[in-house]
Amino acid sequence: MxxxxxxxxxxxxxxxxxxxxxxxxxxxxxxxxxxxxxxxxxxxxxxxxxxxxxxxxxxxxxxxxxxxxxxxxxxxxxxxxxxxxxxxxxxxxxxxxxxxxxxxxxxxxxxxxxxxxxxxxxxxxxxxxxxxxxxxxxxxxxxxxxxxxxxxxxxxxxxxxxxxxxxxxxxxxxxxxxxxxxxxxxxPETLETLLIYGLDDATAAKAMSAAVGSYYDVSGAAHVPFVLAGRIPALALAGTSVTALRLEGVPPSIRHRREKLEGLLGGFGALGHLEAEASSTLWAALRDVEPFGEDLSRAVWRVSTAPMQAAAIGAAVEAAGGTCFYDWAGGLIWIEMPDADPRPGLVRDAVTVAGGHATLIRAAVAARAALEVFQPxxxxxxxxxxxxxxxxxxxxxxxxxxxxxxx
Missing domain, CATH: 3.30.465.10 (Uridine Diphospho-n-acetylenolpyruvylglucosamine Reductase; domain 3)
Structure with a gap:
């Protein structure tokens, strides 16, 4: 050739x-x-x-x-x-x-x-x-x-x-x-989302753990802090943090499981729910990390950890001015730094203490060329x-x- x-x-x-x-x-x-x-x-x-x-x-x-x-x-x-x-x-x-x-x-x-x-x-x-x-x-x-x-x-x-x-x-x-x-x-024929309002990160992790560990077949569990909820159209009017639990299947089954979950989780905070169309919009936004699509200059990390350890990593990030939300019942953390600096030492130190691995997803070319993007x-x-x-x-x-x- x-x-x-x-x-x-x-x-x-x-x-x-x-x-x-x-x-x-x-x-x-x-x-x-x-x-x-x-x-x-x-x-x-x-x-x-x-x-x-x-x-x-x-x-x-x-x-x-x-x-x-x-x-x-x-x-x-x-x-x-x-x-x-x-x-x-x-x-x-x-x-x-x-x-x-x-x-x-x-x-x-x-x-x-x-x-x-x-x-x-x-x-x-x-x-x-x-x-x-x-x-x-x-x-x-x-x-x-x-x-x-x-x-x-x-x-x-x-x-x-x-x-x-x-x-x-x-x-x-x-x-x-x-x-x-x-x-x-x-x-699935349809879906709904059960919402819990006003939880802090650590309490949300407990609520999500209870939900996914139940018999009620929760197919998605995520927590969005107040600072990010306004960036997601389906949650924009909440005015507080939102913990979301997705239920999929046929309507009678969803209705039964939602009622059971409401009984299980009612002690955590005020409850609400989204119907199918709003639910689809919400989970697509979480899937595609849309809250972090507004300012492309900011560095973004993806961290996988044990769900009950996620809040500790989130606290370290927030202390440095970053923001985050939690998917996979807390097992996946999406982190946006306040600027273009990825702060790898901060993120990797927090992950080392809590356990897990971190991947730098979005950063300037120079940073991606010089840093370990994937977990060492x-x-x-x-x-x-x-x-x-x-x-x-x-x-x-x-x-x-x-x-x-x-x-």
């Missing part, structure tokens, strides 16, 4: 993608793996010789609603897939977030490949898992320029699960996905990550350094 005439290489099929990677290996060039580019602001900032643009590899190749299975090329827009599933009253149960509002990109621009490369998940994560938990099979090109496949197209295919799951969340550093097969699930690895995990990179991409062609320097 001769030298390219542009720094954005757009293969039309898997064979061309493999040929581009083989050329890069032979010429000691590096490639940034991307689709439409909506997530290129995630991870460490890197400079490569060219971009392997997989957006032309688009289209659903298999959809069997009765079998709950869908296959599509990596560049297929997530919005297209969601529309197709909705027509059959189905969904991607892991509820992938849309990074557009948070990163200053258009809404609805992400692709299936980018979704799996970043292992996305939304408010349903504690019960449904993340993207990797719904991966059945894939086709991809390794950093050696070799096309390969793993897994299959049936839910009962157990033998091929490990590699599709293992490559999810690798941010294009191990392989360039060309096609993916995922498990889909029926969409211990020696054992670091050695394992390096071995995986050596196996899939020994020449360090694919998105080198996107996750960790030197890898």
């Amino acid at each position: 001769s030298a390219p005439s542009t720094d954005r290489l757009r293969p039309r099929d898997e064979a061309e993608a493999a040929a581009i990677v083989r050329w890069a290996v032979s010429e000691s060039r590096t490639l940034d793996v991307a689709g439409t580019g909506t997530k290129q602001g995630l991870g460490r900032h890197i400079q490569t010789d060219a971009t392997l643009d997989l957006s032309a590899l688009s289209g659903v190749t298999l959809y069997e609603p009765a079998e709950l299975v869908l296959s599509a090329r990596a560049g297929t827009p997530v919005a297209e897939i969601e529309a197709l599933l909705a027509a059959s009253n189905q969904m991607m149960a892991f509820e992938p977030m849309d990074f557009g509002p948070l990163l200053g990109r258009p809404r609805g621009g992400g692709t299936l490949g980018g979704l799996m490369a970043t292992n996305l998940a939304g408010p349903r994560r504690p019960s449904a898992g993340a993207a990797r938990d719904h991966a059945l099979g894939l086709r991809a090109v390794s950093g050696r320029g070799e096309a390969f496949k793993a897994g299959g197209r049936v839910v009962k295919n157990v033998t091929g699960y490990d590699l599709p799951r293992g490559l999810a969340g690798s941010y294009g550093t191990l392989a360039a996905f060309t096609e993916l097969t995922i498990k889909v699930l029926p969409r 690895l211990d020696a054992v995990t670091g050695a394992l990550v390096k071995r995986m990179k050596d196996g899939f991409d020994p020449s360090r062609v694919l998105s080198p350094g996107r996750m960790y320097a030197g890898v």
